[in-house]
Amino acid sequence: MRRLIKNEDGWNVTGDPTEGALIVAARKLGFAQEELERLYPRIAEIPFSSERKRMTTVHKTPQGEVYAYVKGAPEVILERCSRILEGGVERRLTAEKKRAVLKINEEFAEDALRVLGMAYRRLDAPKKRYTEKIESDLVFVGLMGMIDPPREEVKDAIRLCKKAGIKPVMITGDHKLTAVAVAREIGMLENGGLVLTGEELDRLSDEEFEKIVEDVKVYARVSPEHKLRIVKALKKKGHIVAMTGDGVNDAPALKNADIGIAMGITGTDVTKEASDMILMDDNFATIVNAVKHGRIIYDNIRKFAFFLLRCNFDELAVIATFAILGMPLPLTAPMILWINLVTDGGPATALSMDPPMEDVMARPPRDPKQGILYGRILQIIISFISQYLGTTFVFLLVYKYGFFAWGLSETERLMKAQTMCFVQATLRELVVVWNCRSETKSAFKLSWTSNKFLLVAEAVSILSSILIVYVPILRMMFGTTPLGIYEWLLVGSIASLGFLWMPEYLYEKRVFKWV
Structure with missing residues (x-):
């Protein structure tokens, strides 16, 4: 029920804004709602x-x-x-x-x-x-x-929509001229576009409407049935459609849309039940903000999955190779567990909290058919091969050929080789993570300090790895031995090669037709 209420902040209207405007106009002319309702x-x-x-x-x-x-x-x-x-x-x-x-x-x-x-x-x-x-x-x-003036933030939201490849369409029950005036005010008709009324829409066949539906920017004097027809025509053209509504009769259109959005303030219970999302403040700009945050979340999920897949397959391949050859394994079970749970876990979690890229709302919507690893398969393959070769090279160099292990027994030489492989694998993953933050920019083109969580995770992983190499009780648990400066330089140099696999040169590059 609409009411004009006076409180500490002044006069406020509850309920439907149109009804509220009429009550305010009457009050200004000296007619009180309560008195009229009594008489x-x-x-x-x-x-x-x-x-x-x-x-x-x-x-x-x-x-x-x-x-x-x-x-x-x-x-x-x-x-x-x-x-x-x-x-x-x-x-x-x-x-x-x-x-x-x-x-x-x-x-x-x-x-x-x-x-x-x-x-x-x-x-x-x-x-x-x-x-x-x-x-x-x-x-x-x-x-x-x-x-009914549009909110100040709507203009910016419309501009952001266009920049993000989202086409906003106005559907209203207002007069055609009112709709056109408002659309021009908020920037929806800057580059032209068709305006259709419900009556004009009724005169079009489905085939005729489908030919022009992508060019229509404003619909005026429409009914809920028209909303449903608009949704179906746009979906038939292959678009992902989000539809807003508040009335009971809007429910079919919201149900048929890819994303049905009900108004939280003015929406009916039926509409809210039929929707996928409820807009608590009835503000269009909030929808755009939700799109932005949705993109950020999806991007960070991609980063998380991409990083873990880049860093884990090589360990399986290394263990399998040396097991088949009947040679000692380059990494012990505790080392593998540490790499997977601690070295990978911290940076991967930090990636899920990575701040958004500058272009998050400056690129078109992704194809829904694209997988979560779209465009990054080649990077995964290259990382896998280079990490595999790096670990294998260090192990054979030290254990097989005795470099950095002069005068050591076979057992001591094996322990030194495993320690260097462990440190090399750990450092490589801590390097690779920096090139997982963007699809099109390498670590050298991004801020090194924008993700504080990642800096902390890196510091903790490096410090803990050093402790495993030098603290006696940890050395005994993991089977490691202290390393000298030259050994650190070797494994550090090999690990730093992870910076070379820059995403701007590898993103969306295909290895085969299907990958």
Whole structure:
């Protein structure tokens, strides 16, 4: 129920904003809602709907008479009027007077005003039930124009939509001229575009509508059935469609859309049940903000999966290779567990909290058919091969050929080789993670300090790896041995090769037709 309420912050309107505007206008003219409701009690109502485009209430006057008061779209109200109130006198509504009223209506609409037509009819004695029959032979009273200004943030949201490859479309029950004026104000018709009314849409066949549906930017005077038709036509063209709605009859369109969005403030329970998402503040800019955050979340999920797949297959391949050859394994079980759980875990988690890239809302929507690793298979393969070769090279160099292990026994040489392989694998993964943050930019083109979580994860992983190499109790648990400066330089140099696999040169490059 709409009400005008006074509190510490001043006057506020609850309920439907259009009804609220009428109550405020009446109050400014000296008519209090509570007093009118007492003197003219409502005894019946024929509610508004998008199809009818009008609403009627039946009231009893202090003199005992019964009146029906009707408001709605001016052209709809005028069609049901036979007389007009002029100077307090009811006169015949001629075609000329009707044209004059419609002309004023258009002038209001061109100024972006939402216009309501008002009429009444005197009825006989009260009845138990009233039908639409009372909405005929009305007396036209006048027009009420009100402005529903778009929120300041809507213009920026529309601009951001276009930049992000999202096409916003206005669907309204308002007059065509009102819709066009508002659309121009918020930047929806800057580069042209078609404007269709519900009546014009009804005259088009499905085939004719599908040919132009992608060019239509504004729909005016439409009904919920038109919304459903628009959704189906856009989906048939291969678009991902999000549709907003608040009325009960909007539910089918929301249900058929890829993303149905119900209004949290003005939306009905039926609409909310049919929707996929409820907009708690009824603000279009919030939808755009949700798209932005959705892209950020999806990007970070991709980074997380990409990093883990780049770093884990090589260990399996190394272990399998040396097991098949009957040679000692380059990595022990505790080392593998540490790499997978600690060295990988911290940076991977930090990637899920990576700040958004600058172009997150400057690129078109992704193809829904694309997998989560789209465009990155070649990078995964190269990382796998280089990591495999790096670990194998270090192990054979130290264990097989005795480099950095002069004068050591075979057991000591094996321990040294495994330690160097462990450190090399750990450092490589801590290097590779920096090139997992963007699809098109390498670590050298991004800020090194923008993700504080990643810096902490890297520091913890490096420090813990050093402790495993030098703390006696940890050395005993992991089977490691201390390394000298030259050994660190060798494994560090090999690990740093991970910086070379830059995403800007490898993204979307195919190895085979299907990869």
